[in-house]
Amino acid sequence: MFLNLPLLAVLSGAGVTWAASSPNCLSGSSFDTCCSNRDAVGKGTVDGVVMNYACGTYAKDETVGFGTVHKGAANAKECAGLCASDASCQAGFWSKVGSKCYLLNGSGYKTYHNKGTFLLFEKTTEEPGSVDECKDRVDSATSQCNAEKDKIKQQGSQLLQKCQDEKDQAIAGAGSKCEAEKDAIRKENAQLAEQASKQCEADKNQALTQASKQCEANKNQAIAEAGSKCEAEKDVIRKESAQLAEEASKQCEADKNQALTQAGSKCEVEKDAIRKENAQLAEQASKQCEADKDQLRQQAATAASEYEKKIADLQAQLTQCQANVPTAKPVPAIDPNCESNSWVNMCSSCSQDTFVIDGKEFKKKCGVRTVGAREEQWLYRASLIACMKECATRGDCLGVGWRPTEGINGHCHAHISIGGPLRNVPVWNEHLLYMPERGTPY
Structure with a gap:
């Protein structure tokens, strides 16, 4: 489990102080050199491994607790070096009290920020050359300078x-x-x-x-x-x-x-x-708000236009229906291979491209990823046919689809309308089943 952006945002709160990711921070003999600010987070390289770290933070696994304990680690770098040399180690943290090092091998752990004397580190997949060492050294020197200035003021x-x-x-x-x-x-x-x-x-x-x-x-x-x-x-x-x-x-x-x-x-x-700074933030927030409002107005206008068009089409269909009363089209039967087929083979073994489910026509598109709608995840469905039946009963459902990395336990994706049409981008191992009467993706 890597320290991702949302976790950094939670730790940093309103004002993030980026501590050094240079060796001066991770190998410093003083804990306050790296973590004089208990909210500090950063990035550093230890034995060729790039790691994210956060001050005042520790981790705990729901099953194994705090993981493997190594006593006598002189500093955070030694503790991180133990993790860097162990391929099974995913993360760990160093405690200033007792100089203890805790290593976690699994990914099922959670991080806790209590501003104590802890330093959490997590492996990343980055190459060491991608870390901005110069900036981190400047940040480290700045942090240490501020700590020394505070000490001098206190002595004065x-x-x-x-x-x-x-x-x-x-x-x-x-x-x-x-x-x-x-x-x-x-x-x-x-x-x-x-x-x-x-x-x-x-x-x-x-x-x-x-x-x-x-x-x-x-x-x-x-x-x-x-x-x-x-x-x-x-x-x-x-x-x-x-x-x-x-x-x-x-x-x-x-x-x-x-x-x-x-x-x-x-x-x-x-x-x-x-x-x-407050004036700049207020100006940025105002500009972003105006941009969001303009986008919402544009989406509302588009939705209203489409709604008016649908009403006109329905009115024309109703007029034709009342005049001609055409014979209902026969509902095509569902190929058993499609209904009993696995999620993966819907686009390889199923011969059917059109389905009529509860009076609603669905079309199949293979090798596409679908965007432009709010996505809901439906679990434990018997097949994609079951997902289509559920989608047909909802007026805001535009179609259903499948992804190979998530299509387990009857897991399908329902595309719920947000006022605009669906859009497709080529992805060879994903597909979509949509209702043409509610909009054809482009």
């Missing part, structure tokens, strides 16, 4: 936060140090004042009368000097703290403004790209 945010935290801690530390130094100055001043007071008291006791004025002067001078020194040191501390706070605030504000400007510019560019 962490460093910016660390810088801000260190600045906050430095400011808080400077404030705490200032308070501690001021407390030490106050304590020292108190001690000096206490010492001066004791000395003054001793001097007063020794020479209370002679040294009273000098003691008071000395005491006042000591207090004034201590107070002036304290105020000067506090002013210096306040000025340094204010400068540090102002510098930190300016740097933080500049960093924020730069980050906001860059983010705003990037956002505007991305929004402009989205608006342009």
Whole structure:
């Protein structure tokens, strides 16, 4: 079972990211190099075998489960190489968790997309030379570049936060140090004042009368000097703290403004790209809608014209019938070889080219494929005669046919009208039985 276009469309959803199909992706040591986007799908060559792959996807067989398990596959390429070297292997997937490789030999498996750490690969019949290696290498480099840019952005945010935290801690530390130094100055001043007071008291006791004025002067001078020194040191501390706070605030504000400007510019560019893409999609959808409506109008006009012609023909036949009342044509008998014949031999052993089934005439055309109608598949019919009988009872059935690859279990194709005539193209091993009264294929 190969990864076909509908499966790719389901996996990709609205926006498909094509991962690399080059060896850089399938043999990369990092799972995120190939599958940083869990919706990524792509194509790659492993040991001469071209494979489709899809990230975030695994497969399971209804009978054998996940298939054969190979433990210890270092990367997706090793796992895909095991499948490439095994002719019976159709597909497999590699799990990043445990480095496990699962191989499936049959085609009766289904794929499941859960955006996990899986990488699904499926063999194709393409030749290795048909893969566009250049584009895939560019896509791989782009994917890896985007992953590295995201990592750098994350590291930048962490460093910016660390810088801000260190600045906050430095400011808080400077404030705490200032308070501690001021407390030490106050304590020292108190001690000096206490010492001066004791000395003054001793001097007063020794020479209370002679040294009273000098003691008071000395005491006042000591207090004034201590107070002036304290105020000067506090002013210096306040000025340094204010400068540090102002510098930190300016740097933080500049960093924020730069980050906001860059983010705003990037956002505007991305929004402009989205608006342009939406406008293009809307224009394409509008043009396609108008084309579809024109086609439907043309088909409706053709059907109406044919319907009017049929009404006129029927009216003419009715007039002739009422006037002449012709004798009914005898219904030709069905050749037993045609009724009991196999589907394959309807155009080789059956001698009859015209059949009348329940009053409806059928003509046989061999070696043609029929298009121009909606095809219904009818199963388990006894023969093509049974299919013709069922077609005759339906007013919208234009004919029945057979294909060799599908003509089993009584399997025939009914061509149901969509308003236009049937068209035939040469295909030697297919045939058609149609009703001329409902339209002759061309």
